[in-house]
Amino acid sequence: MKPAPFDYVRPSSVAEACRILDEAGGGATVIAGGQTLMPLLNLRMSQPFILVDINGIAALKGVARVEGGIRVGPATRQADALRDETLARHLPAFTRALGHVGHHQTRNRGTIGGSIALGEPAAEMPATAVALGASIEIASVRGTRQVPADAFYVGPYMTVLEPDELVTGIVYPDWPQGHLVLFREVAQRPGDFALVGLVGALALEGGAISRAGIAWFGMGPTPVRARQAEAALLGAERARIDPHAIARAAVADTAPFDDHHASAEYRRTVGQRVFARALSETLDLRSAA
Amino acid sequence: MSEHRIELTVNGNRHIARVEARTSLGEFLRDTLGYTGTHLACEHGVCGACTVMVDGDAMRSCLTLAVQADGAAVTTVEGLAQADGTLHPVQQALRDNFGLQCGFCTPGVAITMAAVTRDNEGADSGAMEEGLTQAMSGHICRCTGYQGIRRAIRQLAGVSA
Ligand SMILES: Cc1cc2nc3c(=O)[nH]c(=O)nc-3n(C[C@@H](O)[C@H](O)[C@H](O)COP(=O)(O)OP(=O)(O)OC[C@H]3O[C@@H](n4cnc5c(N)ncnc54)[C@H](O)[C@@H]3O)c2cc1C
Ligand code: FES
Ligand code: FES
Numbered sequence: 329m330k331p332a333p334f335d336y337v338r339p340s341s342v343a344e345a346c347r348i349l350d351e352a353g354g355g356a357t358v359i360a361g362g363q364t365l366m367p368l369l370n371l372r373m374s375q376p377f378i379l380v381d382i383n384g385i386a387a388l389k390g391v392a393r394v395e396g397g398i399r400v401g402p403a404t405r406q407a408d409a410l411r412d413e414t415l416a417r418h419l420p421a422f423t424r425a426l427g428h429v430g431h432h433q434t435r436n437r438g439t440i441g442g443s444i445a446l447g448e449p450a451a452e453m454p455a456t457a458v459a460l461g462a463s464i465e466i467a468s469v470r471g472t473r474q475v476p477a478d479a480f481y482v483g484p485y486m487t488v489l490e491p492d493e494l495v496t497g498i499v500y501p502d503w504p505q506g507h508l509v510l511f512r513e514v515a516q517r518p519g520d521f522a523l524v525g526l527v528g529a530l531a532l533e534g535g536a537i538s539r540a541g542i543a544w545f546g547m548g549p550t551p552v553r554a555r556q557a558e559a560a561l562l563g564a565e566r567a568r569i570d571p572h573a574i575a576r577a578a579v580a581d582t583a584p585f586d587d588h589h590a591s592a593e594y595r596r597t598v599g600q601r602v603f604a605r606a607l608s609e610t611l612d613l614r615s616a617a
Numbered sequence: 618m619s620e621h622r623i624e625l626t627v628n629g630n631r632h633i634a635r636v637e638a639r640t641s642l643g644e645f646l647r648d649t650l651g652y653t654g655t656h657l658a659c660e661h662g663v664c665g666a667c668t669v670m671v672d673g674d675a676m677r678s679c680l681t682l683a684v685q686a687d688g689a690a691v692t693t694v695e696g697l698a699q700a701d702g703t704l705h706p707v708q709q710a711l712r713d714n715f716g717l718q719c720g721f722c723t724p725g726v727a728i729t730m731a732a733v734t735r736d737n738e739g740a741d742s743g744a745m746e747e748g749l750t751q752a753m754s755g756h757i758c759r760c761t762g763y764q765g766i767r768r769a770i771r772q773l774a775g776v777s778a
Contacts, residue, residue, distance in 0.1 A: 335618065
């Protein structure tokens with residue numbers, strides 16, 4: 329046995345889970361899919377006194393249409409969300425990005441909420457939530473709150489979640505029918521974390537961009553919203569868009585770092601190229617690099 | 618440190634046991650129940666050697682706790698062949714194509730292949746080959762026997778080599 333000893337509880341309601349988290353006073357850790365937490369336990373980088381397994385809480389599972397959007401339960405398995413037709417039809421960017429999260433075997437157990445709550449800077453799901461304008465539903469014994477995804481992430485693996493709080497839903501707003509998906513990921517092998525990635529959605533009205541939501545992953549301490557690129561795209565006529573100029577604006581918002589996989593300089597250079605290429609392809613522009 | 622009574626089936630056999638909460642499913646299968654066909658190596662979810670089916674889905678037994686498998690139906694590599702020794706088609710394909718060398722990664726590879734071929738039953742051979750190939754990203758073969766594994770995949774998909 330590699331992990332340090334802990335108690336294990338499997339509550340069957342959100343209220344019960346919140347009560348346990350409250351009573352533990354910071355000594356409890358939530359386990360969802362365990363695809364990140366179990367390695368941390370095995371390495372003893374995480375040593376909770378109590379493990380709170382949320383897989384028995386039916387209210388935290390499943391995908392549902394709600395007023396103005398789609399709500400994904402945090403304990404929904406990544407593999408189930410990947411097969412979900414509502415998500416594929418209405419939020420194709422979500423489905424596209426999710427296919428790059430880990431492997432067949434890890435998606436069979438890993439959850440959407442686990443990936444959202446972890447806040448790994450190179451992960452696809454946090455950036456997708458930021459790009460699409462999702463909001464995170466949070467509960468504790470103190471009450472409930474909703475936090476926009478781009479205010480949820482504060483640093484690498486750091487979110488606004490308090491130790492007694494549980495993510496209870498991720499709500500993605502509706503995007504116009506027929507909107508376009510922007511997606512590119514550069515990784516060493518399929519299933520690996522991205523060195524550089526971008527995800528987004530673009531809506532067109534009368535030949536011009538009417539709505540844009542784009543975020544980078546692996547390009548800073550948190551998912552990074554490409555605000556300058558979004559602003560430059562809004563209202564622009566499709567045919568007159570210069571993908572290279574927009575890509576430069578997109579990279580200007582990033583703050584990548586050096587690690588043993590790639591340098592910050594590499595990430596910026598590759599990021600700018602793949603952004604321009606993805607945008608050209610998505611908008612069917614001729615001048616693709 | 619809590620202990621739990623769990624009840625589960627492994628390859629159709631019923632088992633009841635007490636486990637310490639921190640015991641992984643992989644350890645429990647090997648050390649408590651003796652299903653040593655399941656191999657543990659990295660215990661980080663990276664290598665895939667420990668892959669078993671839990672309620673039909675291929676997943677890492679090093680990243681699941683035994684207590685979380687309470688009530689589940691688990692399939693390990695020992696459960697793939699028929700009782701009379703007839704190999705499962707994925708085992709036969711691996712054997713026919715030298716898809717294993719030392720065999721350390723093979724139990725996990727075979728489990729994933731069995732789950733994916735079942736999920737793609739009736740699919741055309743292109744989709745079958747693609748599904749199997751994609752799922753192999755979750756396995757590392759330290760003998761680097763990937764060509765043999767790919768040949769086995771093509772045989773299973775009915776694609777001529
Ligand atoms: C080999 C391998 C490759 C991978 N590749 C990728 C990849 O390419 N991209 C990627 O994004 N991920 C990748 N992952 C990680 C991914 O598989 C995990 O599923 C994900 O990071 C965490 O989800 P989980 O459900 O497993 O969460 P867990 O591991 O159970 O939990 C992760 C963290 O979130 C907290 N948490 C979980 N649910 C909640 C909740 N509802 N409320 C509050 N806190 C919560 C936990 O306490 C823990 O701190 C990979 C993992 C492995 C093993
Ligand atoms: S031992 Fe489980 S993936 Fe390596
Ligand atoms: S056959 Fe030796 S590790 Fe794959």
